[in-house]
Amino acid sequence: MKPLNRQTASVSAQRPVKILQYGEGNFLRGYVDWMVDILNERTDFNGAVDVVQPRDRNRRTIKALKQQDGLFHVLLNGIKGGKPTQEKRLITCIASALNPYDDYAAYLKRGENPNLQFIFSNTTEAGIAFDESDKSASTISTSFPGKLTALIYHRFQHFNGAPDKGLTVIPTELIEKNGEALKHIVLKYAHTWNLPKEFSTWVEESIIFCNTLVDRIVPGFPQDTIKEVQQELGYEDHLVVTAEPYHLLVIEAPESVKKAFPTEAAGLQVKFVPDLTPYRTSKVRILNGAHTALVPVAYLHGLRTVREAVEDKNTGTFIREAIAQEILPTLDLPKEELEQFANDVIERFQNPFIRHELLSIALNSVSKYKVRVLPSVLEYHKRTGKLPERLLHSLAALILFYKGEWKGKNILLNDDPDVLRFFRETWLQQDAPEVVEAVLANTNLWGTDLTKINGLTALVKEQVKRLQESAHTVSPN
Known part of the structure; x- marks a missing residue:
């Protein structure tokens, strides 16, 4: 059976990286990356994703993403229109996968990308939290908000606080007002680390933190049937993700975010609302x-x-x-x-x-x-x-x-x-x-x-x- 990579799958498209994604797990790959792949297919979004591992633990997914050149399949299994349905899609939107604990400088350099527009995250409900052990932007933080603060501070410095180099942050962690909570912690790190007041002002004025509501069941890797699945796919895919067909993403954001992330034109169940x-x-x-x-x-x-x-x-x-x-x-x-x-x-x-x-x-x-x-x-x-x-x-x-x-x-x-x-x-x-x-x-x-x-x-x-x-x-x- 063929290994899955861009050569064996004949995938050559190279797109500019517009999304930095904190989280390599099943949910983001079977939800956000699936959406981005459809955006690329049906609209002029034309964006790739850089994946960052938010915690220094299981490295197998990052390693597998590198081995498979960021490719993997999403299998949708469920009921649609009253009838059982199964769909499969090869996801091609991931450009790279990085563990910041291996190369912190390379991680911060992701913030220098002029094409970067969005931050997505899923670090579990406990991921959006302040950690007093995170001491500065120059050393790697334990927490996801600490890592995020360091990256956007590096971006602020690199682009000299240019207003048009701000980002839209779309967390998908299952806590109420997740965007507001994340923004509060980022500003707390800025204060605790004695970062310039101009940086905090830039965060307030140029970084959009969106509250979100997410909904899709993603069971993940089909361990019990993987041999049959791989036989059907024709590839040795070690990152297969199973999910239900239903999906919903509600984003509390201004009109500018809706225009930049054109999910409506792609027929995705994504709603941009003033209050979710x-x-x-x-x-x-x-x-x-x-x-x-x-x-x-x-x-x-x-x-x-x-x-x-x-x-x-x-x-x-x-x-x-x-x-x-x-x-x-x-x-x-x-x-x-x-x-x-x-x-x-x-x-x-x-x-x-x-x-x-x-x-x-x-x-x-x-x-x-x-x-x-x-x-x-x-x-x-x-x-x-x-x-x-x-x-x-x-x-x-x-x-x-x-x-x-x-x-x-x-x-x-x-x-x-x-x-x-x-x-x-x-x-x-x-x-x-x-x-x-x-x-x-x-x-x-x-x-x-x-x-x-x-x-x-x-x-x-x-x-x-x-x-x-x-x-x-x-x-x-």
């Missing part, structure tokens, strides 16, 4: 909220995966109605947009190529319910004066789920020890109606006393009673 808050709320309540609401109901019904739950007549109807009738009415985006996202969510749940175990999603279900589902419950009640019966049916199932036993079989619970202790002791000492009252009144769990909401306690008690009477009760009616 409603999009974040919609994602949390529809996608994450539906996941969380479905888990205890489906598990008590005897199902074990998300796909089984969605395709089951009872639980499938339950979650579709919960989304359409009790979650969407609490949101403020256009109805058509919300309905399309909801339909996409159901298709993603049905993906036959991804096995989502309910128990794995059940991790920290109480706090997840508080963040992902309870806001819909409260907003629905506020807007309609009624109680959302399906979402509260899920709460009833959750209370029974946290008993840790169902129909004589133990449930492997995974949550904060204090939460598990509370449920264990409460179930040992009281009957179901009293347990419901104790759980709903526990402000440590929900941030509020849910028994104060008229009719809610009685409804949840009734749902718990019905679930106990029949393990197959799913509909709240």
Whole structure:
């Protein structure tokens, strides 16, 4: 089998490097690099990517990227238009891969590139953090923000603070207001390292830090089927990335960024908005909220995966109605947009190529319910004066789920020890109606006393009673 490189794949195009990417992992390669490759194909973007390894640990990916001349395949597996689909794409946009711990001077020199326009990053949620051990721009920092500060300071010096040599920073780490958080830390390093005030002014005026919302499931390297995959591709590709077809990137940015990164012309699901808050709320309540609401109901019904739950007549109807009738009415985006996202969510749940175990999603279900589902419950009640019966049916199932036993079989619970202790002791000492009252009144769990909401306690008690009477009760009616 042929090794994968630019010679064997007959890839000769050399594009100017417009993107510096902090992160070599599966997500960025199956998400951002995939998008850039499509941009190059469908628009006049004509940009390449330099990859920087943000931490000095596993070097295998950087080594493999060098060996394969930056080439790798992305395989999309999922449901599209109600039918299973598989697509493959050879990604050709990566120009180089660098570990700054091997050559710090070469890393800083990346900042001298006059064509550079964008910084993308994915360094995990813990990556955007200030590290007091990072002492100066002249020595390599441990943290990603420290490395970024050093690079843009080098750029500032090289171009004498030219306003037109600023950059657009688009972090994809899963924290709220990720761009603002990163900017704050960069400015903190500038102050801590006693860098010139002119540099901080340049950062404020010439560097655009974008808040983002990202959404795509990227399982990554297909370890179990790699031999078959490579046989089908015809190459010995050690960097294959599998991902779902669905993708969404919401960027809080000015019009200039939208023009420079022409994703709309490429047909990509990228939205440039003045405020991404409603999009974040919609994602949390529809996608994450539906996941969380479905888990205890489906598990008590005897199902074990998300796909089984969605395709089951009872639980499938339950979650579709919960989304359409009790979650969407609490949101403020256009109805058509919300309905399309909801339909996409159901298709993603049905993906036959991804096995989502309910128990794995059940991790920290109480706090997840508080963040992902309870806001819909409260907003629905506020807007309609009624109680959302399906979402509260899920709460009833959750209370029974946290008993840790169902129909004589133990449930492997995974949550904060204090939460598990509370449920264990409460179930040992009281009957179901009293347990419901104790759980709903526990402000440590929900941030509020849910028994104060008229009719809610009685409804949840009734749902718990019905679930106990029949393990197959799913509909709240």
